[in-house]
Amino acid sequence: MPVKHYDVIIAGVGSMGSAAAYYCAAAGAKVLGLEQFGIPHDQGEHAGQSRIIRKAYFEHPDYVPLLDRAYANWNDLEVMAGTPIYHETGLLYLGQPDHPVMKGIDTAAHKFHIPLRTLTNTSIFPAFSVPEGFEMRYEPHAGFLQPEKAVSLYVSEARDLGALIHEYEPMISWELTPNGVSVQTSLATYTADKLIISAGPWLSKAVPALQEQLQVTRQIVCWAEPDEIEHFTPAKFSCWLIAEPDQPGALYGFPALDTTEFGPPAGLKFAWHHAGDPADPDAVNRNVTEKEIRELVDRVAKYIPALKNAKLNTVKTCLYTNTPDEHFIIDHLPGTKGKVSVAGGFSGHGFKFVSVVGEILSQLALKGKTDMPAEFLSLKRFR
Ligand SMILES: Cc1cc2nc3c(=O)[nH]c(=O)nc-3n(C[C@H](O)[C@H](O)[C@H](O)COP(=O)(O)OP(=O)(O)OC[C@H]3O[C@@H](n4cnc5c(N)ncnc54)[C@H](O)[C@@H]3O)c2cc1C
Known part of the structure; x- marks a missing residue:
């Protein structure tokens, strides 16, 4: 069987991965999303009917500019899908x-x-x-x-833009290749220019180098x-x-x-x-x-x-x-020459940011850098 090639593969189509799939597809990329369960599901971090969103961010004021963008992006999704998500x-x-x-x-x-x-x-x-x-x-x-509704809507919008989202197909392993990445799943091998790993609680299993941080x-x-x-x-x-x-x-x-x-x-x-x-x-x-x-x-x-x-x-x-400091990790994975990006360690306060994290991940993968003020969430702080 010929190996199928994509611009971006997203491993983990939960909260962050669903929005990343939408933003990558909206930027014109050929996207494959891989999710080990159905979408949405209650085994990870996004189940449970409701998630608080707020701006007076006691965790650190540096999150506020990202929240401004998150509110705007949630509104965009509501307008696009014609249904409320923020209450x-x-x-x-x-x-x-x-x-x-x-x-x-x-x-x-x-x-x-x-x-x-x-x-x-x-x-x-x-x-x-x-x-x-x-x-x-x-x-x-x-x-x-509404977390389950938001994840489902991002996936459905991504699919409308041509993204392939495979449910019940876990990524088993990944490796760098001279031209990008190769991803082995339970069913097939795929290649891509870029890989985004947004595996939530499974992130350190997919990226053992992050075990100490998660x-x-x-x-x-x-x-x-x-x-x-x-x-x-x-x-x-x-x-x-x-x-x-x-x-x-x-x-x-x-x-x-x-x-x-x-x-x-x-x-x-x-x-x-x-x-x-x-x-x-x-x-x-x-x-x-x-x-x-x-x-x-x-x-x-x-x-x-x-x-x-x-x-x-x-x-x-x-x-x-x-994470040790309860701040998120959103970055290129060191040693991958920008081919692999990771998002995780959301420390129980990440859902409100899904709509902006998806956009940041698409920029990291497709442009090599983000124009959002997310530097404080990079892996540099642990080195
Ligand atoms: C009880 C609770 C209350 C919360 N309340 C709030 C709140 O009020 N406000 C707020 O902002 N945040 C809140 N959060 C936090 C927020 O929900 C999380 O930070 C956010 O959902 C994390 O998203 P994620 O994409 O990292 O993980 P997930 O949504 O779990 O997504 C990860 C996905 O990756 C998939 N996956 C993993 N490994 C693989 C693999 N190898 N192959 C394929 N797929 C894979 C998983 O199945 C999963 O679907 C709360 C969390 C919990 C648990």
């Missing part, structure tokens, strides 16, 4: 003013003139119990994205239905993020979504954003213990008392791929 609910932040999360929000908002209100009247959000010494910030132009962790997400659920719909209840004293990361959650529009599960979704227990993506313990659930519910119910005795609808596991 503006606003975002309420709670925490002590000297907590690094609260300080980071203030710093990013101040530096980039992001609308952010300090609230003094706790009765504006009656569902919350705000502890003594906590402050409240409100970011009006924040909300949530740790996969198991995360838990709950959906619960309090009494009077009508007080928790997006019209009355925003997304939220709580920086607890003496705890890494933050608690966060969403309004109760209409399952006819957003799909199941019903109820308020909430979780703890932090690095959970280390996991092998091929052997994840998907069982969640009563103790794990109780601990999470009790912590969140301290701030949203209606959740204390709420009916627990669903508990799911999901994966994070964490």
Whole structure:
């Protein structure tokens, strides 16, 4: 059989890979996307109905220019597909003013003139119990994205532009050739000028050189239905993020979504954003213990008392791929002369950037460099 040649092969068509496939195809490239599961699926990092998007970026203000582009690109996708993906609910932040999360929000908002209100009247959000010494910030132009829908739309737009996207065809190995790369899958061998590896939790299996920089962790997400659920719909209840004293990361959650529009599960979704227990993506313990659930519910119910005795609808596991500094990795892979680009280590906060990361990856592959301010996410920082 003759080997089929492409301009770009994308290994891993999940969050980042779906957008990369679209942007490469939109730039006129002959694209092959390889995904080991169906699209979308719930074994990686993109499942679970909703993802928060916000701009007052406490993780580092350098992300804000990328977020400006991400918001614009999400809007482009919505216009192109004729359907909403971003839902503006606003975002309420709670925490002590000297907590690094609260300080980071203030710093990013101040530096980039992001609308952010300090609230003094706790009765504006009656569902919350705000502890003594906590402050409240409100970011009006924040909300949530629909991850499965976004991934599916990028794939369908890419296919409309001629990209071939093969589901259930894992990349087994890859190697450099004099003219590009050769990729072996479960079914065939393909060659390409360029390879983008966006394998999420499997990235260090596909690129063992990145093992030291990547740790996969198991995360838990709950959906619960309090009494009077009508007080928790997006019209009355925003997304939220709580920086607890003496705890890494933050608690966060969403309004109760209409399952006819957003799909199941019903109820308020909430979780703890932090690095959970280390996991092998091929052997994840998907069982969640009563103790794990109780601990999470009790912590969140301290701030949203209606959740204390709420009916627990669903508990799911999901994966994070964490870097040592919790910043992303988006770069050419060293030693590949620009033929291979990698995107990974999104450390539990990458989805909002999918629409801009796809564009950056297409530029790295097709132009050899990106004009986006993403230098701070390069691998250089680990050398
Ligand atoms: C519970 C949870 C909540 C989150 N909340 C937020 C949030 O509110 N806001 C936010 O911005 N971010 C959030 N994130 C983070 C965000 O979802 C991730 O950063 C993002 O989805 C990572 O995308 P990815 O493309 O790296 O991984 P994935 O979406 O998992 O995609 C990787 C793909 O590669 C495929 N693959 C792997 N190896 C191969 C191979 N060899 N061959 C073929 N295919 C392969 C996988 O099957 C998968 O489809 C959350 C994550 C979790 C788990």
